[in-house]
Amino acid sequence: MKISDKPKKTKTGQYSTNEETLLKYSEHEIVGKILEFRQIMKLKSTYVDALPELINPRDNRIHTTYMQAVASTGRLSSQNPNLQNIPIRTERGRAVRKAFIPSSDSRVILAADYSQIELRLMAEMSQDPAMLEAFESGEDIHSATAAKVFDVDPSEVTRNMRDKAKMVNFGIIYGISAFGLGQRLGISRTEASELIENYFKLYPGVKAYMDGSIELARKNGYVETLLKRRRYLSDINSRNATVRGFAERNAINAPIQGSAADMIKVAMIKVDAIFRKEGIKSDMILQVHDELVFDAEKSELEIIRPIIEREMREAMPELKVPIKVDMDTGANWLEAH
DNA sequence: CGTGTCACG
DNA sequence: ACGTACGTGACACGT
Numbered sequence: 001m002k003i004s005d006k007p008k009k010t011k012t013g014q015y016s017t018n019e020e021t022l023l024k025y026s027e028h029e030i031v032g033k034i035l036e037f038r039q040i041m042k043l044k045s046t047y048v049d050a051l052p053e054l055i056n057p058r059d060n061r062i063h064t065t066y067m068q069a070v071a072s073t074g075r076l077s078s079q080n081p082n083l084q085n086i087p088i089r090t091e092r093g094r095a096v097r098k099a100f101i102p103s104s105d106s107r108v109i110l111a112a113d114y115s116q117i118e119l120r121l122m123a124e125m126s127q128d129p130a131m132l133e134a135f136e137s138g139e140d141i142h143s144a145t146a147a148k149v150f151d152v153d154p155s156e157v158t159r160n161m162r163d164k165a166k167m168v169n170f171g172i173i174y175g176i177s178a179f180g181l182g183q184r185l186g187i188s189r190t191e192a193s194e195l196i197e198n199y200f201k202l203y204p205g206v207k208a209y210m211d212g213s214i215e216l217a218r219k220n221g222y223v224e225t226l227l228k229r230r231r232y233l234s235d236i237n238s239r240n241a242t243v244r245g246f247a248e249r250n251a252i253n254a255p256i257q258g259s260a261a262d263m264i265k266v267a268m269i270k271v272d273a274i275f276r277k278e279g280i281k282s283d284m285i286l287q288v289h290d291e292l293v294f295d296a297e298k299s300e301l302e303i304i305r306p307i308i309e310r311e312m313r314e315a316m317p318e319l320k321v322p323i324k325v326d327m328d329t330g331a332n333w334l335e336a337h
Numbered sequence: 338c339g340t341g342t343c344a345c346g
Numbered sequence: 347a348c349g350t351a352c353g354t355g356a357c358a359c360g361t
Contacts, residue, residue, distance in 0.1 A: 010340080018343085042342080042344065045356085045357055046355095050357085070355095075354075081356085082345080082355045086344080087344060089344085170351080171351055180350060180351030183350090253351085253353080257353065288345075289346045
């Protein structure tokens, strides 16, 4: 349509048509139509059409395969079908999630998920006093961060300030860069740099931990999780700054993401052991990185709720940072959230 | 089979 | 000057 003089191209020279690029031309009515069409086709092809084809005739259920040696951080991955990317963010997507229901009338779906697990592990592994205090006092971590970074009273924190602080917190876990944060927040690199600088003043232990992780990777060639799972980083001393930067962000992210993976795996093993020993009939059916999903007998709910909550929370009993587990039940997976 | 896109944590 | 926030899997499409 010759909308732009200098259309954005992909790495291989084709016109970019991803959502972020199209939204720069949102004044053209075709943009919204294309994005809505894409969303519907994605949901239809990936879920609505595909999932019924994967029903096992022996039990009329869908079974995923969990892979334990794919993700380099120690997470599980899920394939054929991937049940770790069932939609939840849009209304049409949520309609798909509603289709995941209990196996009989005597059951409900129970979902239990770790609250802010990766940020809590950042607090634990860095032993940063202010971040530990924020979790120990039970405050909303993103609001608490916003209040301090923007230097306002906690009651004065706006939605916008909290959203920004949340993005910085996520960025920290990913091995932050001013460029990446700026892009996410739609602000300049300079502004993003100032935000990060304020953040590190607030949480100096986090900064020291991040630098230490990179240092350790340089010295040993790998980083490790709380349970000593290693991620080797052969590019950590690369002369190519882009390649090296990638490895440095991995050095920060892998111990955090990987320790969360260690922790939920321990919880799964312990929950399974207790369920067996106690003759529990309810079934642990899904793991989605920080969440466990159960096909639960209503008559067993009062027994299993505290078991699941405790075993997830205490999977690593030596932690100083408090661990919080949220839990709910419903007639389908969506309602259980 | 590679690329681009988009679904999730 | 370049090129970047972490980890995945599935689908459509072109080669």
